[in-house]
Amino acid sequence: MNDYIIKVENLVKRFGQLVAVDNISFTVAPGEIFGFLGPNGAGKTTTINILCTLSKPTSGQATVNGFDVVRQQMQVRQSIGLVFQDPSLDERLSGLQNLHFHALAYHVPASVREQRIEQVLRMMELWDKRHSGVRTYSGGMKRRLELARGLLHYPKVLFLDEPTLGLDPQTRNRIWEYILELRQREGTTIFLTTHYLDEANKADRIAIIDYGKLVAMDTPDRLKKIVGKDIISVKTDDDEKAAEELRLRYQIEARRDNNGLTFEVASGEKFLPIFIKEFGIKILSVSLRSPSLDDVFLKLTGREIREEETSDAFKAMVRQHGRRLRR
Amino acid sequence: MNNLRGVYTIWYRDILRFWRDKMRLIGSIFLPLLFLFVFGSGLSGMMGNLGPGVNFAQFMFPGIIGMTVFMGSFMAGVSVVWDREFGFLKEVLVAPISRASVAVGKTLGAATVALIQGMIILLFAPLIGVSLSAQTVLALLPLMLLLAFSMGSFGVLLATRIRTIEAFQAVMQILMFPMIFLSGVFFPLQGVPTWMSILTKINPATYGVAPIRQVILGASPDSPFSITLLGHTMSLWNNVTVLAVFGAVMILAAMRSFSTQE
Numbered sequence: 232m233n234d235y236i237i238k239v240e241n242l243v244k245r246f247g248q249l250v251a252v253d254n255i256s257f258t259v260a261p262g263e264i265f266g267f268l269g270p271n272g273a274g275k276t277t278t279i280n281i282l283c284t285l286s287k288p289t290s291g292q293a294t295v296n297g298f299d300v301v302r303q304q305m306q307v308r309q310s311i312g313l314v315f316q317d318p319s320l321d322e323r324l325s326g327l328q329n330l331h332f333h334a335l336a337y338h339v340p341a342s343v344r345e346q347r348i349e350q351v352l353r354m355m356e357l358w359d360k361r362h363s364g365v366r367t368y369s370g371g372m373k374r375r376l377e378l379a380r381g382l383l384h385y386p387k388v389l390f391l392d393e394p395t396l397g398l399d400p401q402t403r404n405r406i407w408e409y410i411l412e413l414r415q416r417e418g419t420t421i422f423l424t425t426h427y428l429d430e431a432n433k434a435d436r437i438a439i440i441d442y443g444k445l446v447a448m449d450t451p452d453r454l455k456k457i458v459g460k461d462i463i464s465v466k467t468d469d470d471e472k473a474a475e476e477l478r479l480r481y482q483i484e485a486r487r488d489n490n491g492l493t494f495e496v497a498s499g500e501k502f503l504p505i506f507i508k509e510f511g512i513k514i515l516s517v518s519l520r521s522p523s524l525d526d527v528f529l530k531l532t533g534r535e536i537r538e539e540e541t542s543d544a545f546k547a548m549v550r551q552h553g554r555r556l557r558r
Numbered sequence: 559m560n561n562l563r564g565v566y567t568i569w570y571r572d573i574l575r576f577w578r579d580k581m582r583l584i585g586s587i588f589l590p591l592l593f594l595f596v597f598g599s600g601l602s603g604m605m606g607n608l609g610p611g612v613n614f615a616q617f618m619f620p621g622i623i624g625m626t627v628f629m630g631s632f633m634a635g636v637s638v639v640w641d642r643e644f645g646f647l648k649e650v651l652v653a654p655i656s657r658a659s660v661a662v663g664k665t666l667g668a669a670t671v672a673l674i675q676g677m678i679i680l681l682f683a684p685l686i687g688v689s690l691s692a693q694t695v696l697a698l699l700p701l702m703l704l705l706a707f708s709m710g711s712f713g714v715l716l717a718t719r720i721r722t723i724e725a726f727q728a729v730m731q732i733l734m735f736p737m738i739f740l741s742g743v744f745f746p747l748q749g750v751p752t753w754m755s756i757l758t759k760i761n762p763a764t765y766g767v768a769p770i771r772q773v774i775l776g777a778s779p780d781s782p783f784s785i786t787l788l789g790h791t792m793s794l795w796n797n798v799t800v801l802a803v804f805g806a807v808m809i810l811a812a813m814r815s816f817s818t819q820e
Contacts, residue, residue, distance in 0.1 A: 283652055305560075308654040319645040321571065328574050335567040336653040338560075364578075380649075 236261045236388060236420050237282065242291035244277050244443075251277040253443035254291070259420060261387075264410075266434030267424040268524065270534070274443040275424035276316060279392050282422070283311055296387045309337065312386035314377045316393045322366040326357055326376050329365060330383055337384035351379035354409065371402035378409060388420045389413070395430065407433060428524045437524070441532045451524060458522035458530050461499030463506075466491035466515040473512045480509070491516075564655035568663025569670065572634065576671050586633075586675050590626040591682065594618060597744070598686065608746060609782045612775055615686045617783070620774040621743030623698070624705060624767035626679045628741075630672030631706035632734055635713020638664060639726045642717075651819065658813040661714055665809060668710035669703060676702045688774060697773045704798065705766035708805030712762075715812040718819060741767045746783050759787055765800040768792065 235258035244252040252274045259265040267275045280286035282295055284304040293300045296310035320329050330348045333339075339347060352358045355375040365373065374394065381389055391410070395403040411433070413419055423434060431437050431451065438448040447454060467473040470492055477483045477494065485494040496502040499519040507514060529535055576583070598615030608617045641647040650660055680698070683690045690698075716733075720726050740754065741763035747755065758764050768785050772794045775783065785792045792800075 285648070285652055305654050305656070308652055311652075313648075313652055315645065315648055317645050317648075319648040321575070321641075321646045321649075322644060323575050323578060324571070325578075328578075332567065332571050332574075333649070333653075335570060336564070336650075336655055338563070338654070 234261075235259060236297075237265075237293070237295050237422065239278075239282075239293045240291055242278070242281065242293055243289045244274075244281060244286065245289045250443050252281070252288075255440070255443070255445045256291075257438055257445065257448060259388075259422060261420055262414065262418045263436065264414060264421045264423065264434045266431045266437040267422070267440055268426065268428075268431045268437050268528070269424075269440040270426060273440045275440060276392055277443075278440075279390050279422070279424060282307075283313055283390055284308055309384075310387045312381035312384065312389045314374070314381045314389070314391045314394050316396060318373050318377065320365045320373060320376060320380075323364065325362050325364055326352065326368070327361040329376065330380055333380045333383050339384050347383055351382050354382075354412075355379040371398055371405075374398060374402070374406065375409075378406065382413060382417075382419075385417065386419065388422055391421060391423045393424055393426070395425075395427065403427075403430075431524050439528060439531060441528075441534075446531045447527070454524065454527045455522045458495070458526045460495035460497050460522070461502075461519060462493060462495055462522060462526060463499055463503065463517065463519050464491060464493045465517045468513040468515065473510075476511055481506075561656055561659045564659030565663040565666065567653075567655060568650070568660050569667045572664070572667025572671060576674070583675070583678075586630055587626065587678050589629075590622045590679055593625070593744075594622045594679075594682065594686065598622075609775070613687070616688050616775070617746070617771075618744060619683065619686050619688050620771035621741075621767055623676050623679050623702065623774075624741065624763070624770050625738050625743045627672045627676040627702050627706045628709050628738060628763055628766065629734065630675040631668045631710035632713040633730075634668030634671050635665060635710040635715075636717045636720070636726060636729065637668075638714060638717035639720050639723065642721075643723055657817040657819065661711070661718075661812040661816040662809065664714050665707060665710040665812065668713060669706035672706040672710065673699070673703055676706070690774070694773060698770060701766075701769050701773065701798070704801055704805060705763075705770075708762065708766065708801055708808060711805060711808040711812045715808055715815055718812065718815040737761055737763045740764070742771070742783070742785070743767055747785060748782060759785075762801065762804040765792075765797045765804070769794050769797040769801070772797070 237259035239258070240256050242252055242255050243250070255278070267278065269275055277286065281288050282293055282300060284300050284307050287301060295307045298306040298310065300307050321332070324332070327348065330352070334344045334348060349358065352361055355378060357372060357376055357379060360368070360372065365376065368376065378394070394410075395406055398406070407430070410421060414421060423430070425431055434451065436448065436450055437454060439446050439454070447457070465473070470487055474485050474487060474492055477485050477492070483494045483496070485492040503517070503519055507517065525535060594615065598618050602614040605614045607613050638647065641650065651657070680690065680695065716729055720729060740758045740761050742758065747758045747764070750758065764785060771783055775781070777794045779791050779793070785797065790796075
């Protein structure tokens with residue numbers, strides 16, 4: 232038995248001039264939740280597409296469940312389940328019919344087919360709606376149906392490409408409950424891409440990817456230690472003067488943005504009372520927090536992931552809407 | 559064995575969709591019936607007989623059968639474009655089914671659906687004054703199936719190269735309707751202008767409509783409706799051979815084209 236279920240070595244994918252995936256290597260252990268974190272266009276989906284045989288690498292190698300993703304496509308496909316970023320259901324069929332199709336396609340034995348379909352539908356709480364057309368489902372129900380489908384053939388690895396993109400917080404939490412339950416029960420390996428930071432926190436290990444390159448890979452806790460310090464944000468009457476004073480009095484370089492000033496200190500609890508007492512410029516608000524994955528990302532790449540979230544949700548909405556109009 | 563199973567899986571989904579979507583069935587036979595009864599009945603009186611004992615509606619009936627089968631299978635084949643647009647194609651492409659099996663399954667699904675549509679039109683024969691014996695119907699079914707299979711695989715082949723809904727609509731307008739109009743559905747192809755005659759002869763649909771008409775209205779070589787190719791009057795088997803060769807080329811090309819999809 233190998234100690235990895237996914238192995239990627241020196242993987243490269245070029246689209247013309249663009250290097251979407253730039254020489255990345257990693258392994259994923261069986262039963263692990265492995266998160267790929269990075270902004271849009273970082274190469275997350277391209278990597279997943281290669282691992283699930285939808286796209287061929289320009290160079291490098293990858294195996295899933297011991298099978299080569301280029302030479303043993305059928306075996307790889309049989310080993311994996313997928314929940315895509317965009318819906319991939321047949322909206323004209325019922326939920327049940329979508330699962331029947333999937334069971335046939337993945338050779339789920341006829342003797343256990345009905346029982347398994349019922350099991351996954353009940354787990355995703357879709358059993359009562361099984362005969363309804365998928366086009367009458369809400370966004371969250373569709374995503375749950377896709378998860379049910381992805382689990383139907385007991386895959387060794389479940390790929391989740393932005394599994395909760397554009398969903399409301401309750402639905403996101405529910406879907407995560409299911410994912411964690413599944414890992415518990417079946418020992419399924421979960422390979423996840425996301426740019427939601429709270430989601431990445433649930434992973435056992437995270438690989439941070441930016442411009443096609445792996446910039447860091449570790450557990451969420453250890454990644455946060457890269458930043459190491461506590462983070463303080465303040466709003467003042469005059470941010471420019473305040474930054475100047477921070478520099479002179481404490482030798483701290485603060486970052487300025489629309490929300491005020493942000494800077495790091497070794498021990499926030501001790502620093503803050505002194506700071507508030509001594510500071511010469513009027514403080515409007517102040518907050519102290521421990522480092523998040525966003526801070527890690529910022530530290531490693533100089534940019535924030537978060538900025539793109541709203542525009543993504545908007546894009547997802549427009550896409551849904553556009554589809555309905557065109558129909 | 560695995561390939562057969564894959565073909566069956568893809569075919570099964572098309573059949574499921576067909577049963578679920580009764581409106582689509584009504585929509586698909588409405589246009590042919592409209593042509594048959596409005597044009598057929600309207601023009602029959604004015605035009606008199608086009609051949610011995612054959613009025614315009616009776617002439618058009620085999621053509622309408624061909625048109626129904628052609629449109630049904632071609633559009634179902636091209637519907638792969640919609641699967642791509644709505645994302646379902648990804649589910650298919652990532653399943654452990656070979657791409658060649660997907661192409662064949664899709665073609666067979668399209669052909670089955672089109673065959674059922676054509677058979678429904680056949681039921682209207684008595685209203686047009688066309689009498690069909692059981693033997694005639696049995697002879698028609700394989701011809702309809704061959705036409706459906708050929709045009710279904712042609713549709714699937716096109717769909718593998720079409721990326722947008724706009725291109726899909728253009729293909730419908732620029733390819734499907736001219737192919738129907740220039741296949742002898744609505745008028746005999748003897749005595750049309752030379753440019754049109756050339757187009758009808760390079761149109762594969764012509765060789766799908768002609769044998770259906772030969773079976774229903776008789777296949778005598780001096781029939782006013784027979785097709786001549788390079789001075790040779792095409793027998794029923796000649797027509798079937800041309801169509802079968804076209805269908806074989808199309809399905810092989812579709813299987814190949816599907817295999818290179820990313």
